[in-house]
Amino acid sequence: MANMFDYITWRGDLTFAQDPPNEVDALIFSTLSYIHFGGPVQDRPMYPILLRDAAAYFFTMDDRRSRVRVENDMHLLELAANAPRFQQTKLVMYRDTLIPEEDTQFAAMTFLLDDGTAFLAFRGTDMTLVGWKEDFNMSFQDTVPSQLLAQQYVHDFCVQYDMPMRICGHSKGGNLAVFAAARSSPQIQKRIIQVYNNDGPGFNHYLMGDPGYLAMVPKITTLVPQSSIIGMLLEHEEPYTVLKSRSVSVWQHDPYTWEVLGRRFVPMEGTTENSRFLDATIKQWLASMTNQERSQLVDVLFSLLGSGGVETTPDMFHPKNTLNYLKTLSGDDNMRKVLSQEFMGLLSAARKVKNQMDADHAALEEAKQ
Numbered sequence: 001m002a003n004m005f006d007y008i009t010w011r012g013d014l015t016f017a018q019d020p021p022n023e024v025d026a027l028i029f030s031t032l033s034y035i036h037f038g039g040p041v042q043d044r045p046m047y048p049i050l051l052r053d054a055a056a057y058f059f060t061m062d063d064r065r066s067r068v069r070v071e072n073d074m075h076l077l078e079l080a081a082n083a084p085r086f087q088q089t090k091l092v093m094y095r096d097t098l099i100p101e102e103d104t105q106f107a108a109m110t111f112l113l114d115d116g117t118a119f120l121a122f123r124g125t126d127m128t129l130v131g132w133k134e135d136f137n138m139s140f141q142d143t144v145p146s147q148l149l150a151q152q153y154v155h156d157f158c159v160q161y162d163m164p165m166r167i168c169g170h171s172k173g174g175n176l177a178v179f180a181a182a183r184s185s186p187q188i189q190k191r192i193i194q195v196y197n198n199d200g201p202g203f204n205h206y207l208m209g210d211p212g213y214l215a216m217v218p219k220i221t222t223l224v225p226q227s228s229i230i231g232m233l234l235e236h237e238e239p240y241t242v243l244k245s246r247s248v249s250v251w252q253h254d255p256y257t258w259e260v261l262g263r264r265f266v267p268m269e270g271t272t273e274n275s276r277f278l279d280a281t282i283k284q285w286l287a288s289m290t291n292q293e294r295s296q297l298v299d300v301l302f303s304l305l306g307s308g309g310v311e312t313t314p315d316m317f318h319p320k321n322t323l324n325y326l327k328t329l330s331g332d333d334n335m336r337k338v339l340s341q342e343f344m345g346l347l348s349a350a351r352k353v354k355n356q357m358d359a360d361h362a363a364l365e366e367a368k369q
Contacts, residue, residue: 012083055081105131124171174200225252
């Protein structure tokens with residue numbers, strides 16, 4: 001089935017002035033935001049650079065492979081830079097922040113389109129442990145640093161540019177897009193055409209009744225694959241659309257697996273039973289812990305994962321680091337106690353959810369007879 005690459009091949013000859021931006025374009029910009037551009041792409045509001053020129057410079061960089069999550073990111077950039085639909089797009093206000101001591105991983109960039117509108121794209125979680133820990137912090141903190149930086153980014157853009165805008169992101173980037181829009185002033189919210197949350201997690205209960213969030217709900221498009229895990233985490237007030245992915249389980253989070261038909265994603269009736277099971281289990285598990293217990297678990301878990309100087313997620317799975325984890329656990333009674341206790345809590349939550357789902361199925365079958 002078709003994906004983003006095929007979409008660019010099919011519709012790449014139509015400019016945004018000829019064919020308005022849509023949800024697939026939003027995913028493309030969200031995915032391009034994962035690229036660490038550098039060079040002439042800087043945070044200089046009044047000095048935009050054509051996407052095709054930014055791409056041309058990027059492909060001259062000797063370390064370009066280390067500046068992307070996956071090889072497909074480079075292929076996407078190359079296709080977009082050579083398609084009339086995207087090549088005249090201008091890139092501006094590129095920000096990239098990593099502050100380990102503050103559990104902060106944030107990046108954003110703006111794409112100025114030929115139809116006089118803008119796409120503000122927030123990067124999702126990268127491969128740093130800092131980025132992953134900030135995600136986990138969302139389970140017990142009302143706000144995390146990257147959310148506040150996203151809110152400031154939208155404000156800064158509106159100071160420099162007076163044009164309608166769309167805001168987008170994938171994974172954590174989708175969460176940042178929704179948060180930034182919800183926390184913007186009413187004057188800024190009027191300029192927001194649409195917010196695209198591509199399989200991004202929700203929020204704690206505190207935001208659900210926020211007037212700014214409720215005002216934005218009609219403009220929020222939340223998309224999740226049928227076996228979504230990340231996008232179903234925490235709470236959502238806005239409705240979500242389920243789409244088809246050609247992959248399975250957690251790998252459906254990969255935007256390159258999302259199936260495209262024309263200018264839309266291929267819709268599905270709902271999430272899978274496994275997705276609903278995992279979603280309910282995680283919610284049950286989190287509900288069984290206080291915020292203090294969640295905070296302690298996250299600190300202990302990432303203290304373990306970061307032991308031995310590990311800084312990125314790929315390094316976590318190196319054999320020498322696996323041995324280091326075992327050594328660290330053997331010498332830390334409190335760490336073993338916390339991890340063991342919460343693991344048992346997760347198993348308990350899974351059993352409760354499984355029993356409830358089995359009971360619901362039995363009741364449904366009985367009602368049919």
